[in-house]
Amino acid sequence: MVGISKRFDATQALGGVSLTLYPGEVHALVGENGAGKSTLIKIMTGIHPADEGTILVNGEQVTLRSSAEAQRHGIAAIYQEPTIYPDLNVAENIFMSHRDQGIMVRWGRMYREAEAILARLDVRLDVRGLASGLSVAAQQAVEIAKAMSLDVRVLIMDEPTAALSAHEVTQLFRQVRHLTASGVAVLFISHRLDEVFEIADRVTVLRDGRRISSTPRDQVTPQRAIRDMVGREMSEFFARTEHPRGGLAIRVSGIGRTGAFGDVSFEVHKGEVLGLAGLVGAGRTDVALALFGIAPAESGSVELEGRPVMIRSPREALRHGIAYLSEDRRQLGLSLPQSVTANITLATLDRYVTRLGLVDSSAEHAVADRFRRRLSIRTPSLETPVERLSGGNQQKTMLAKWLNAEPTVLILDEPTRGIDVGAKAEVHHIIDELARSGMAIILISSDLPEVLAMSDRILVMREGRQVGVFGRSEATEEGIITAAMGAA
Amino acid sequence: MSGTAAGPAERAAVGRRPRPKLRPERLRELSLLAVIGVSVLVFSQLVDNYLSGSFFNRVTTSMAITAVLAAAQTIVILTRNIDLSVGSIVGVTAYVTGEYLAAHQTTAPVLAVGLAMLMGCVLGLLNGTLVAYGRVPSIIVTLGTLAIYRTWLIDHARSRTITADSLPQWLVEFPQRTVVSFGGLDIRLVLTVAVVVILVLQLALGRLRWGRWVYAVGSNPDAARQEGLPTERITLGAFAMCGALSGLAGFMFLSRFGTITVAAGQGLELASVAAAVVGGVSILGGSGTLVGALLGALLIDLLELSLVRVPEISVFWRDAVLGALILLAIAGDFAIGKRLRRFWTSPPRHSSKPPEREATTDA
């Protein structure tokens, strides 16, 4: 038995969790927010010390006092947002972390070795190209190459698939298999259970800081895992309630923007959820950005409730009743150091302004409180800076901001990315409720099961063009993937 | 530079975009050369006897100091910092070196240069320590040391001025010394020193591990720290190097002007930043070259000195036009550069996360 085993206690975060990783094995770690996964990772990578317990690497006990020390023992971590040097090229990115190099840089050798490592991962990249020009998936591949070059023994992957399309996830998994083939132990943390069950050899569930179960993959089912995570029976996806759809909310005809997308047309009725499916890069977010005025369409027309409109800025979009919840809540959706209240009223401040032009803070507070209750936002207080909230609650705060704008059309871009199953179900519930109350919703999601479960109709895009529309009853995962990828 | 990880079937399909040989920095340097060339052409029409040897000599001598300072500033900017105290460092080193040489006339030139650079280095180390270990933002540190160093100089000098006639002959003649001459065009020693230093440093930044670390720290300081790079020492080194180069500039300043007052060097810091930026160094850190800064300094000094010679433009118009031209240069560069950069590096059309570097519309 070769690997790492741990047993430790940290005051609130973890209680006596033990974990054993075997070389060449993909070990999945699942759990809700606050279950202790991040704390575990931090202990394993030397960022926080454990209060109790031991870490054994290859049978020897080690103490990890810094991330550099963890690295020396062969433990490395890759996070959801790739850590790269945008101004340096791929080869440098891979080798920058190597400590035992000479004073001079041997460019030729570096390029050759970089290409060799990428080849081992079955990845094709220009090693001389700048890292800033790479897609997120490619950047992650660089990080994996980096880990490989350091001969890691244990690679921790924290939500690596959150920003990837289905296609890129497949590639990522292939890279992971190459890794395990060379004897690396992979600790795979993800909220996407379907992926977990595809790639993992063993599944460990954490709940409230304790290890609930640790079983080989073939002895456990997703339902069992969910039950362990949540402590009760729960289906992963919310069933939509039936209701009649209302009048036409938005009609888009032939809109396009050079370099992004072209000739996109669709309608959404009030009370309807239109899912936008497709690979990352298909242009779905671009369509949303066009409708929201951040990158307006150059051709085609948009009609809202029958009236043609021109939307040239987010302000105009909001005025016309279109709101957009962006996929990147930390960078684009929330002002992190500001309070929950301030974030909720951020898009609608003019409503809380008195005649003198001053902000009415009690009105603001009332609104924020209302949303806190309605969306079950868990926060110590309404004045808490949102950066201290968990992912799911941050997402809800962002949602509250847009709901407060009372839009006719709400565009949601990856609304459940990176949040745990419990919060995800809550968000789905909210979406259903909104649809029932007559809002037209455009749901952009790379989570196919989610798209299938939530949408009344699904529009598939590929490389900037729409390639198919599916009604709820006729849509299947295979059908959508086929359309999204083109004739396989 | 296609950035997609493709499977076996797709690999063939994706193919390879013909990769251009030019990196964005080379492009910037070439466009600067072009702008310089165009300026020379334009001015040669406006001014009589523009293309003369003496003018060339004037420009190159003056530009040598600015170039060295621009290089100094560049190294610091690359690490995502700024050094506003370089002007004061120039003043201090020029003055103290002058003082020393006035008292010890037989000092070897090399020692004099070494003294200036050593002093500059020490002052730079103080800056660097406060930034790297004190974790004080560099704009605050160097705003403070700009005042502190200048105050020290004023206190030390006690209103005495260094005058040229008190200095050793070789120093006074230094600006005139020529390495090689083509007809009226002299390649002066000061220029050669500046260019050689910059080229050597550029090579160092490109070939030495420490140089790559400088770029890494500026490109992503957190990644650098996490990966175990000695970020504090790198930053400290950058400031020390900047100080040493400022000391060199101080020496050149002393030799050029001979008369040094306590106000020597005031204002040079902003010129050094301007030259670096015009030369393509990104204020955000992590990208830009010393050669670019050199060309930026050349362009700015060229414009400044050329404008003086245009008879229609009075002396007082010089700065105004210069400011406008710098603005145009930066604006033009941003507009063109953005387009060209997009063409060269071809980021995927719709990455799921807008790359942070592209955020030029948001400060």
Add this chain to the structure above:
Amino acid sequence: MRDRVLRWRTELLLAAILLGVVAVNVSLSPFYLRTGNFVNMFQLSIEKAIVAVIMTLVIINGEIDLSVASVMGFSAAVMAALHEGGSVPFAVAVLVALLAGAGAGLLHGLFVARMGLPSLVVTIAGLIGFRGAARILVGDRSIGDFPEWFDRLGQDPLVGRFSLAFIIFVVGIVAAGVVLQRTAFGRAVYVIGNNAKVARYSGISVDRVKLVLLTTSGFVAGLAGVLFAARLGSVRGNLAEGFELDIITMVLLGGVSIFGGSGTLVGVALSILIILNLRSGLGLANIQATTQTGIIGALLIASVLVPNLVDRFGRWRRRSGPAAMPPPASSDTAAGEVRPVVTDPNRTAHRG
């Protein structure tokens, strides 16, 4: 209560420093705490203080305006040149000067807001350019001979002991404080400084805010330039040269973060008081003005260094190992690990 103290800790620290400085000064001179003295203290730096108010908003917004001193000189030069020409009534000359300042700010604003250039660079160009423009207008001369009412407004008290400039400063800082803390515009200023993209994606017109701020900065600089000219009684081409550094020091010492997104006018008011009292006290102790500048430079550094060191010392005491850096945020962290784009104190200290 504890949260409140934490939020205002910078301002509390500054208040403590101010008390310390005043205490020392009082011990040096028993007449220190007289109103007359208080007002006098402001006299020499009142124009800088006025500009510091608008500079605070500009920096909180994530930008910087290095051209303010040159615009001061430029507008004063415009006024002086028009006056010398003799063709317009002086009041009109003053008006034109104010417009010129606003125009300069507008120019910067257009380049920054519409073209997206970094304000650091744009305003450096402005610093060079507008100083040059001032020299074009005034040449080597010194223009004076302004109407008596103008000189009196600049040099004599207007209400009680307080001069016009002082009143403008007080009104300005209070108004700006209200705008910053209690209006939607002020909220936008903070959010944009914190993360301009989020502001834009929330429907805030980022360009308009930046344009307004930079134009106002130019206008206020123009106003300060005119007031300065009134106080001096004459205008030269180098009027207010070098003031930008003092002004920025006033703002940064007041706890405003150079990265944008945080800081208050209360802090800046305290910092102005500290600087003025410090200069005054040092003057009492017969320390030269130039040395005073050096001391203020040291104070600026200390104001950030000391809290840093205290923080780190405290953290070191609390754990057995060295303080480690937080990793990039995992999506489900409940603790506040912010992606370092925003808060890392080691990140760049200059505007871009």
